[in-house]
Amino acid sequence: MSGQTALPHPEPEDFSLSTVLKALGDPERLTIVAQLAQGPQDIGECFRDNPNVPKSTRSHLMKVLREAGVIRNDPTPNGPGRRVTLRRDDLEARFPGLLASILASSQL
Amino acid sequence: MSGQTALPHPEPEDFSLSTVLKALGDPERLTIVAQLAQGPQDIGECFRDNPNVPKSTRSHLMKVLREAGVIRNDPTPNGPGRRVTLRRDDLEARFPGLLASILASSQL
């Protein structure tokens, strides 16, 4: 696998609305989240478009989303790479309707 | 009145989702917007709590919200100061449900 194998993820009760909004208030990160709405992806897939983004920048982008509670970033069970997942249910539990309206607005 | 009397405001079709989210992704600005949800206010009222914020900083905070399309900042018709208004309808037209879910989540 890669990296430290297990990264810290905040609990839903520790999510902050402004932190979530700030994480999504960036076009690149918003695009990634919109893609993840269609299902989990490996990190590489998230950057199929603009493939010239260096690894460290990718990691940082994901870190901001992960620390806000927007995504999970877990080791792939049987295989290389990492699996990124939208934390739909956790976000819905904490901020009802928020993610849905953002995703709907993001595809205009 | 004060300042340049008429400030530029973007049209709803020029709103950008990530710009709106970025504008709201700041605790101070989010608090201001939550207050404005209860009705228009003069700028002074927006800062009744933390009254030690200098004028230029207040103006800048308002500018970010205004340029994102979140608020209107207009001269008060008969009197001093400026009237700040949440652009509820314009935001709803462009990003349905977004503001409502943010406001609901902001009072937790």
Place this chain on the structure above:
DNA sequence: CTCCTAGTTCCATAATTTTCGAACTAGACG
């Protein structure tokens, strides 16, 4: 007209965020 009030704009500085190379980590495969 002058002064007062309320707010914007300008500008420079401070703080935060982004970017990306380089070093490091961990599993898979041979």
Place this chain on the structure above:
DNA sequence: CGTCTAGTTCGAAAATTATGGAACTAGGAG
């Protein structure tokens, strides 16, 4: 074991954003 792959972390530099004093603006009151 060594190597390849995929990704994280570190650190420093670049870019963006925030802060706040000073100058400026506009209306209202005297």
